[in-house]
Structure formats: C-alpha cells, structure tokens
Amino acid sequence: MSTQLSSIISRPLAIQSKGFVVTRVQGFFHPRTASGRASLLPNPPWHYSGDLLTVEYRTDPARVADLLPEPLELVDDDPGAVAFIWADWQSTAADNAQLLDPVLGQYKEAFVVVRCKLGERVFSRCVFIWVDTDFAIARGIHQGYPKKLGSIYQTRPHPYGPAPRVEAGGRFGASLAAADRRLAEARITLTEPAANNGFVNGHPMAHSRYVNAIDRPGEYSLDEIISTGAASFEGGTPWKATIDTFNLYESPTEELHLIEPQEFIGAYYQQVGVEWNGGTVIHSNAVAAPMIAAR
Amino acid sequence: MSTQLSSIISRPLAIQSKGFVVTRVQGFFHPRTASGRASLLPNPPWHYSGDLLTVEYRTDPARVADLLPEPLELVDDDPGAVAFIWADWQSTAADNAQLLDPVLGQYKEAFVVVRCKLGERVFSRCVFIWVDTDFAIARGIHQGYPKKLGSIYQTRPHPYGPAPRVEAGGRFGASLAAADRRLAEARITLTEPAANNGFVNGHPMAHSRYVNAIDRPGEYSLDEIISTGAASFEGGTPWKATIDTFNLYESPTEELHLIEPQEFIGAYYQQVGVEWNGGTVIHSNAVAAPMIAAR
C-alpha cells in the first residue's frame, strides 16, 4: 500500500486583511469559528452510556457481499452473519456538558453490522445505520458510519413498575422507522447470562470515509477505509434472549428487505459504558487530483 | 496553486471472494450498496422550488473575519455585510420521485451568508446553516454548507384566506431554533418590487470541505475550498420589505449573537426555481499523508 503524499505541510499562520486579523478558525466539526464554540462536535474522546439490544441472524452471503466495497471481502467463516442492533445512548465529551443539557447528548440508533476481511484480518462493518440527532450524524461522518435520520424506540429497563428489569423473563421491544415508514422491529425475552454480546459486532470496525469530487461525477476527493473501535469499555453481564418477533419491512429508499434472515442465531442485551477516541487508516484508494479552477 | 496528485488512478474492478462476486458498490452518498437504491442522495443535478426571505445588515467586520479560514479574506467594500436567509424548499432529482413522496424532498433552512475574497475574486460564503432533514445535511456535506439540524418556520404566501400574497403589504414571519432554543426570528412587510434579492448572497459560493484525519488530532485528510452556485435559475420579481422585527438569541452552542446587526441594510422576498449541479475546487490545502496501519 503506497501513500499519496509524502509529508504533512503545515498551514499558514493567520494573515492580515485591511487591519482585521483573519483568525485561524477552530472547531472539531463545522461550523468552524474563531472560538470553536459553534462546532457541532466537541473534541474527542467521546464517552457513552447505553443499552444494546442485538439480534443476530444469517442472511444470504451474496447480499452481504453486495454491501462491501473492494478490497473488502467476505469472511471465510459464517459470511452471511448479520447483527441488527438497537442502542439507546447518552454521550458526552470530557466536560460532561452534553450529559447535563441532554438535548445535546442523548440519542438513539439502530444499525446493521456484518463482518468482512481486508487481507487476512477480520473486521466488523456497519453497513446501515439510523440515528435521531445531528451530532450523531456528524460523528458518523468522522467515524465512517453511513448514518441517516430515523425514529428509534427501545424498551428501557427500570427498577419499578411495568418496565422490565435486566433479568430472566425481562421483555424488551424495539422499532426503527425512517421517512415515515417502519423499517424494522424486534421483541426479545431475556433468558440467561451469556458469555458475550454476540460475535458479529465484536471486531474492530472497518469503515469507509469518502468525499465525492465536487467537479467530476463518479470520482472521489477522499476514499479511505479506517479501522476504529472503543478506546475503553465497561459493561454489565450480557444476557441471552429469545427472539419473539423480528420483522424487516421494504421501503422504496432502503434495502433491509434484501438482507432478510434465513436463520436466527440469537439475541442479546447488555448495558455498557464506552469511550471512543479515533482510529487508523487501513486502506486508501487513489483519488482524483484536485484541479484548481483558474481564478 | 499546486496540486497534490498528478493523476486519476482508476479503481480496481470487482473481485472474487470464495465464489461470491464482491460487487462494486454504488450510490452518490452513503450507504453505498450494489444497487445504489439506499443512497441518502440521488445523483445530481438537484432541482429546487422555494421561497427566500432575506434580511441584510452590517455587523462588526472583525466578527465576519472570525468566520473565514485562511486564505479567505474580508472583502474591501462593505466587509461587515451579512445576509440572514430563510428558505422553504421542495427539492428533487431528475425523476421527480422526491416531489411526489414529499417527505423525501421538502425541507426548510435558515442560513447566514457573508462575503469574502480569495485573491482578488469575491465570493459569498455560508458561515452558519440549519436544515430540518437528513438529505439536506448530506447535500451540505457535499456542497460545503456547515449544516446542523434546526426547526425552521416561515410564513407561506397563499392566494386565499389570511396568509399573505406576494404583494405590497404582505407580511411574512420566520423563526429558527436548534437544540430546543430559539436562535433567530424576523418579520418583514413587502413594500415594492426590487432590482435584486440582496447582494450578499449574490456571488458564487466559496465553501470549505474538510475531513479530520482519523488518526492525528488537528490534521486533515481533506481540506479544500470549492466554488459552487446555481447551474440554472428562474425566479419571480424580488420584493423589497421593511424589517419589522429581527432578533438573534444567544445559545451555549451557537455564535449568532456575535454577528449582531449594527445597521440594517434591507429585507427581500423572492420565489425561485434553482438547479444545482456541482462546482469547482478553488483552493486545496496540503493534508496529512495517510499512514496506513500495519495489518
């Protein structure tokens, strides 16, 4: 694998214009400003508390292959395995500001993970994902999650009243909709503690990050595959569960119906705490050289 | 201005893996699949019908400079001029599918435009923008608009009942909120036909597109400035208007209060039809060379 650039060239210092200092703009994400306060994302690391409801099943491996850009390949062992995961998150940067003004940090998501390999190394890969906030979409742009907006619901465990406890017999439901259509729903019943929370989402992620060239349709200005995962993790006992209901629905703008279950593997439930803090580039496709327009 | 790469290197053809064809994935935007159907965005060109409510004013030019990354500079003439624009859009790709399933094509936005120059050429630049759909956010990623989600409302003209006509005396209101806080509101009254729809948003746009390096905080994997604008345009008579109300509100995660009006220039209202179809790169900063992690 070769690299396209041989060095990091430092950017120019702030310059003067008619007496006003043109300040270097700051901020991890847009909009960037002199102070960085308006940035849609604070700097990583990002910290998460959340509940994961997972359904694992096998679909036609050819349909998994349909979702893998080269040079990613199907894994050798159980290539049609899919994890459909709902997650209910509270997230925050280091200062906890998003925890305490929770409209800035709470979000829900539903996502589909398959496995793939790059060379001989096995990765997990998120192929579809819906979230319900803009900051979660922005993180996805950085992390290579292909996020759309959706409406996601998930039964929450609670110590009192009719909501379930995290214990044998606890029943949890979940649903996903986007563009005013229901796309998926699941109901599970916890049965017993498990050794893990499933296996499909258990590898480092191999995610694509790409930017379409603004001037040449079909070409890219950036096209790379990164690997990323939790920088640290803590969690409660994972629970196995029966799959009482699992439905995928067709939609004119989605393809979930193409990865329908042929065989169920199992369901899982786990409460976790996660830290995310960057990744590495594992593949970089050559891209269109910028053609700077005459000005 | 030099370019960083000397050629476009074609990507490999589809390859084989254990008998399954790993198909080249398609789709203008994520998620990319074998068919491209799930792509959040159809291919450009994109077509728009919409109504624009514009308030132009002057703020402290130093606050405009605070929003311009180098090498963009303040313009020489009226450098503190700002356009605050609300727009109510119906958008679609060539097949009109998003017009007829309008949850897929209707959206509203509010955005702030300033002017800047790159060398001697003058550009408009969107420095803040809020929209209310995911596909509008995705287009912003491609076009360099720094979009967040917001809640945007705008009085619509209507031929019957209490809503205003587009005529002298027609009164229109607009509001913007994000993260459950009101950020801006305006009320205007149309007075007479105008020669144009304001001047601040009248140049080609100079927008930044950048991607943070996944592995090196503070470095970029892509960092370019593109120029873009309408590929074609039609519109009704622009109307001048009095500014009856214009309020910007402070928010912990926004900076609109920093570009408060020192002097109003005018307000405008226009109904338009627009086509968008790409742009050109006008500046490209050197970026971090990908460091491909050993695997």
Add this chain to the structure above:
Amino acid sequence: MSTQLSSIISRPLAIQSKGFVVTRVQGFFHPRTASGRASLLPNPPWHYSGDLLTVEYRTDPARVADLLPEPLELVDDDPGAVAFIWADWQSTAADNAQLLDPVLGQYKEAFVVVRCKLGERVFSRCVFIWVDTDFAIARGIHQGYPKKLGSIYQTRPHPYGPAPRVEAGGRFGASLAAADRRLAEARITLTEPAANNGFVNGHPMAHSRYVNAIDRPGEYSLDEIISTGAASFEGGTPWKATIDTFNLYESPTEELHLIEPQEFIGAYYQQVGVEWNGGTVIHSNAVAAPMIAAR
C-alpha cells in the same frame, strides 16, 4: 329532544383568600390563567389558508356504519362514499399573531370523511384524522374532530422550478404516518377544472364531543353531537384529477385498512380560505349525573 338543564346558572365572582384575590381564570383552552395568555388556543373565530388534496372512493357501507355512533345512520344514497383528504394549513386568530410566528399556526392534516344522517338531515362526519401540532389537537377537542398526531406531507404548488403549478398536468403526492408507520399515500394528476371539490365533505359536519366520567367506567360526563362548518369560505377553482396511486396500510392501532376502496370516485385539488366560528348542538345523550365525592 329534551334538554337536561333548565337554565344557565352564573358562576360566582372572584372570592378572597387570605388577602389574595383569587382571580377568575381566563383563556379559551387550558391552561387557564388570570391573563389567559398561556391558553393553547386563542378565542375563535379562527382563520385558515390552505390546500386540499381529496381522493373520493366507495368502501363497504357496513364499514362506514361501523364508525357511526347512534343515533347517526347511514345515508340512503351512496352510503359507502368516503373522502380521504390531505390539507396543508396556515391558521390564525384575529390578530394574525400565529401567521407571523408560524410555529404557532402552520400545521398539516390528513382525515377521512363519510356522510351520515340524523333524522332526515344529511351531514358529513370526520371519522379519522391526524394532525402535526398540539393547537390543532386542541381545536379538535372543541370541534369534535378525533385527532391523533401524525406526520403528514403534501406536494405544494409553486410558480417556479420543479414543483407543480395548479394547472392541467400538475402532479401532487401526499403521505400520512403515525406511530412510525406509514398509513396512507396518494398521487394525483390534475386534469381539468371541476364544479366542486368532491361531495362527501360538502355537508355541515356532525361531530361527537364526549368526556368519559372520571369515576364510572363506560359512562360519560358529556356526550353530544354538534354540527359545525365554515363560517365563511373563499377558494380557487377546484380541479379534477386522476388517481395515480392510493394506498392504505394496516397498523396495529389503526383501522384504515377496514375502509379500503372498492371503487374510486375521483380526486380533487383546491386552494381555499376558511373561517371557523362555532357550531350548534344537534343531539345530546343523557349522561351520568355527577356524584360529588364527600370531602
């Protein structure tokens, strides 16, 4: 029809409590306060500008009868006729405040109208309706519309760009979802001016208003049928349209699939201005006498 009460008994004046005047609370709707400012609804009359997309069809008359409380009866002529109507509204009280802060006045709705008779008089009756704001729900409580929240979209006419004009060949789409499930969608193409905007929604409305007794399940504290309709009306030429698509979907909490079309009658499109200002009681069922609990 007898009345249950022989007079209007005036309510007591404000009284004193420990030196504080207990002011009579004001406001057309809850929450009522001394000033009335917080009322979710301003006083009628209410004024509306909006666009109506109507699909009329025939279903099994027995399914219409299933939606009529006694003493309402099926009409003799075409008893299975149904109008499925989408409407995109701007609404306001007399001071136009809701027009100019449009988050307070704009809303969309989708509703189903059938006809019925009370004695020999024919009425229209809204049997299902979804809206997307709280003030529209509150008006429904007053007017007897059985409103739920939904997500409603409707193509808007526009003079420029890809959106349709109100003219032959203009294509409009509409959709309805609730509880994250799509319930209905339609696409129509305007063909020619029409004499009216359909006939099913053309009579005064006969709507039920009832309140469940708080202390006796199955009994009512109020149970009346009112008649209401537009106090004044203006509108553009109604247009006939072909029905290109019309789908109703099943949902566990809805019954639209029970009134599926057996035969289409026609589709219509009209832009209108409407004033609403009260109605009359046309039937009053006897109700549970309040049993005042000892205190």
Add this chain to the structure above:
Amino acid sequence: MSTQLSSIISRPLAIQSKGFVVTRVQGFFHPRTASGRASLLPNPPWHYSGDLLTVEYRTDPARVADLLPEPLELVDDDPGAVAFIWADWQSTAADNAQLLDPVLGQYKEAFVVVRCKLGERVFSRCVFIWVDTDFAIARGIHQGYPKKLGSIYQTRPHPYGPAPRVEAGGRFGASLAAADRRLAEARITLTEPAANNGFVNGHPMAHSRYVNAIDRPGEYSLDEIISTGAASFEGGTPWKATIDTFNLYESPTEELHLIEPQEFIGAYYQQVGVEWNGGTVIHSNAVAAPMIAAR
C-alpha cells in the same frame, strides 16, 4: 354540593339502517369504532415506570392564586410553594403492548404543581404541563392535566459510563422547550437519601375538566373539578439534591416567568412505579343547558 342531573339514562341499543346494523362504537377515547382498536387510549388502569426530577421553590402567592379557578383557594400554609417536575415515563395498559412497541408508550413531561384547597381539604394541582406524545395529551384530557406539546429532556441514570448513578454526587440535568423556545432548565446534584420526594405534589390532585359550549362563547358544556391520584405506587429511595441551575424563560405564549422563584426549597430525585385508575368528582359548576338546534 348538589348534583345537576338526577339519574343515569341508559343509551339506546344499536339500531337498523337499510339493512346495515349501526353498531355501538367502542373505545375509551376517540376515534371510536365498532372494534375500539383505533382508540388513542386503551382502557385504564394505566401503568407507569419512570424517573422524577423535582425542584421545589416559593414564588409570590398572588401568582399561584392567579392560576386557581374558583372555588379553589390558596392553602394557608406556604401558599407560594411550587414544584417544577420533569418525568421520563414508560407507560402501558394491562396487556403491556405499549411497553413492547415503545413508540406507543414512552413519553417525557415537565409540569408545574401548586397546592390549593377546596373547602378545608388540601389538594395538589398541576397548573402547567408539557408532554411529547398524543396519547399523553389524550390522557390529560381525561385526567384534567392542561397539556401542551413540548420537547423535554432529562439525564438518565445508568450503571456504566459517564451517565450518573442514583447515588450521592450523581448529577442530572433537564430542559423544557415548546414552540421552539426553551422554557425551563435545571441541574441538580444528589446529596443524600430523603424522607420524601417533596411535599407540593404529595396530595391528591384537584384538576379541572371543562368543555366550551360549541354555541355560546364563554359558557361551558362541562365544568367540573375532579380529584385523582395514583391507585398504587412503589418507588426507590427519594434523594435530596442541590439545585445547581434553575432557569425559567419568558415566551409570548407562556407564563412561567410569572411564577419565578423567590426562594428555593429543595430538589429531589426518585424512580417510581405507578398505577392510575380513575378519580372522583369533587365539584361541579352549573353549565349551559344544551340548546338543541332545530333540524
């Protein structure tokens, strides 16, 4: 206290119309149908699991009096006491259907409670409340809660990661917005177990239920005060908390700024399970006799 009606008059049986049986419609709430399936509300009792974040303070008692319709009066002891409460609920009817399709049962609310007396008996009374679902609004119509739609957020306790535990030092934030304006926000830090969850919301509720006459502005068709409360209750240890932040904001359509704190009493946090199952009428104002319009 006298009653206005001397008996319950049974309603007529189903009647015949042209061969179709006009079935008695069913359903606890609108829309009522032959099966009752479409009812926005299932039959009580309703069961709830939820978390309560409470801030208690004293405002000017005259401002409390402004919110009490006669014959309710200020209490003698601490008449200006106010509880501002956020609640994050999962709710369901007996069959748990809403727990497992959680878009039908989860909701959040923020509400303001004061105390009042009717004769010598002391009640709590909800004077302002915002919720984020239609079924919660509908329950409010039945229970006498003056609900509007709002956007409500509340930090959730969680056993892992950055979110707080329910223990000393746990920090929780909450916010409320409506009509795209932030109305209230609070941040508290748990300090020690408490004997109760505050005192302002600790009495049976005295709530108004009223229906405006459709034909006579200013008159009512129903105007009663009911008493209601939990049919059963379980809960964890209440926690006392410091009030780190508490802000109320002015809005053109709200009156929270009128009940601003003059002195803080305390803050509380508790997780609870509740059952609701009806109430009793404690006062009934005379209402307008129905005037049945000639037909």
